[in-house]
Amino acid sequence: MVTQQTLKNTNYKVRKFKEEDLGKVITINRLCLPENYSPEFFLEIYRNYPETFIVAEYNGEVVGYIMVRIETGFSDFHRFKLTRKGHVV
DSSP states (O other), X not given: OXXXXXXXXXXXXXXXXXXXXXXXXHHHHHHHOSOOOOHHHHHHXXXXXXXXXXXXXXXXXXXXXXXXXXXXXXXXXXTTEEEEEEEEO
16 A cells, blocks of 8 residues: 555655646657647646546656546436436546
């Protein structure tokens, strides 16, 4: 289990996203995921949910990220009826 004490003993740092991290986040996204989102996609999530956009640094370089938004409402039809959605992206 990773704790604050464990993180203090490494070169990793977990912190909130800053707009100057955007280029590195996009690079990580394009290297690791099949989806290639626009810069505006990331900035929209950051502006709407700033507390849920987190980056991981190793030796001062952004090496990972996580961002969360909650979608609610109705999604596609499922077996000829509306299906309620409520998931974290």
